Amino acid sequence: MTTPEDLPMKTVNVITLLLIIVGGLNWLLVGLFQFDLVASIFGGQNALLARIIYILVGLSALWQLGPLGKTINSNEVTAERR
Numbered sequence: 462m463t464t465p466e467d468l469p470m471k472t473v474n475v476i477t478l479l480l481i482i483v484g485g486l487n488w489l490l491v492g493l494f495q496f497d498l499v500a501s502i503f504g505g506q507n508a509l510l511a512r513i514i515y516i517l518v519g520l521s522a523l524w525q526l527g528p529l530g531k532t533i534n535s536n537e538v539t540a541e542r543r
Contacts, residue, residue, distance in 0.1 A: 474528060477521035484518035 490496045503511035
């Protein structure tokens with residue numbers, strides 16, 4: 462059960478996972494079709510908003526190293542707990 466103290470961390474984890482999914486899908490499009498969706502939406506790879514998205518995706522990946530490390534150390538995948 463999630464406690465009120467866990468809610469901010471859960472929110473950050475969900476947001477960072479969503480950003481990582483966006484980044485992964487963007488790389489899939491780049492790899493398959495040479496199409497950068499983030500760049501096309503925000504005005505090119507050098508546009509400020511596109512660069513902010515790229516930075517947020519990268520920071521999200523760094524953030525998720527913490528939960529990954531905890532999962533590896535606990536020998537249990539959190540998503541599999543019931």
